[in-house]
Amino acid sequence: MSHISLAPDFDFPAAGKRVLADERAGLAQLDQYINDDFRRACEKIFYCSGKVVVMGMGKSGHIGRKMAATFASTGTPSFFVHPGEASHGDLGMVSPQDVIIALSNSGESDEVLALIPVLKRQHIPLICMTGNPESTMGKAADIHICVHVPVEACPLGLAPTTSTTAALVMGDALAVALLQARGFTAEDFALSHPGGALGRKLLLRVSDIMHNGDDIPLTRRDATLRDALLEMTRKSLGMTVICDEQRNIEGxxxxxxxxxxxxxxxxxxxARIAxxxxPGGIRVMPTILAVDALNxxxxxxITSVLVADGNRLVGVVxxxxxxxxxxx
Incomplete structure (x- = not known):
């Protein structure tokens, strides 16, 4: 691209705001497409005994990858297959128990169209999401979800902008509607995110991180204050628990x-520690979530809390x- 000079009066924020305005207007049109076709698509996916296979070329492919990832993390098993690769063997990953969601704004993606006869022959349900119900994909679909937008935010009307945003939002609408229908919980969500901060908050229990056994600072009630301070120093938790021989908590x-x-x-x-x-001490059960103990x-x-089974000490966090x- 040849170098050009920036016009001294060019307004970048104004250009950005025009994009937001165009995309908001496009999204405002989507309400009319949350209709019976949307319901049928949700039901088809809900009762699917296999997986949801998402396909799309170019920018639609990028949106499709995100859609598949959102489905997979919210209780709908899903993966993305590139249509070009599907024509060269990857279609073998798709089974008759699956449901296909194919994305194309024009509805005329050659790579997707080449696959439709094979999908039809295998009786694999086909949901197409396009901006044109009269397109080849729109007419071939078992269920068509329209995501038509008035204009692209690109001033040339060429770069997929508003149309890809609309497809992304419609994918989210499908995933969240299915999440609610399945009664998907925060703990279910955490099971598919065990490595992230959210997973740690929703899965980690007090028993997983508490000090137990000899790591617990313990003092008998007949000990002196000096004995208690030595135990606090050894265990480095800034506290000690006063217990009897059976580790029943006294203070x-x-x-x-x-x-x-x-x-x-x-x-x-x-001075005697007793x-x-x-007396007593704030305590939690070992089975509660760590985030609840933190709250x-x-x-x-307080900076520490006792972990107890009834009145018996089992740990300190x-x-x-x-x-x-x-x-x-």
Whole structure:
């Protein structure tokens, strides 16, 4: 491309706002296409015993990949197949139990059209999403979802802009409608996102990150304050739990309690921890989500919480454990 000079009065923000206005106008047209065809497509996908196979060329292919990924992460097993590769063997990934969603704004994508006779012969349901119901794909489809837009945001009317946005939004509408119909939950979502921050928040339980066994700072009620401080130093959690021999919780002593003790001028070697501890202690069950324990800690302005089964201590969770686990 030859170099040209930028016009001194060219307004980039104004050009950007015109694009947004054109795309908003295009999306406003989509309401009329959430109709009986949309319902039939949702039902066909809902009752599909196989997978949803999404196809599209060029920019429609990029939208198709995102659509397949959204389906897959929201309870509708799905994958993308490139139409060109499908003609050279990849169509073998598609079974009669699957449903095809083919995208093309014009509805005349040669690569997709070449596949339709084979799909028909195998009786694979075909949902086409185009901007023209009278196109070849529109007429060949078992179900056609229209995503027609008045104009492209591209001033030349050439680059797919508003049309690809409309297809993307219609794909989201299908995926979310199916999500709701399936009763898909946040925990279901997390199961397909175990490596992300969301997965950690929705799947990680207190039992997965708590200190247990010998890592728990423990002190008997007949111990001195000095003994309790030595245990707090060894375990480095800024607290110790006062328990009996069966690990039944009697109280808790924290570094905050220690600061108050210093103000009282108490003899560290003579004072008994039972006289200085806070009875009870805030506790959670080991089966609760780590994020729920974090919310409790933040609401109570504490840095650690006891993990207990009834009154029996099984662990301790500190705010630093939440940070290391990526819950925060």
């Amino acid at each position: 808790i002593f924290t570094d905050g309690d220690l600061r108050r003790v210093f103000d009282m001028g108490i003899d560290l070697n003579q 006289d200085l501890m806070t 409790l800690m933040q609401s109570r302005h 500190h705010m630093h454990d939440m940070l290391r686990a990526g819950v925060i």
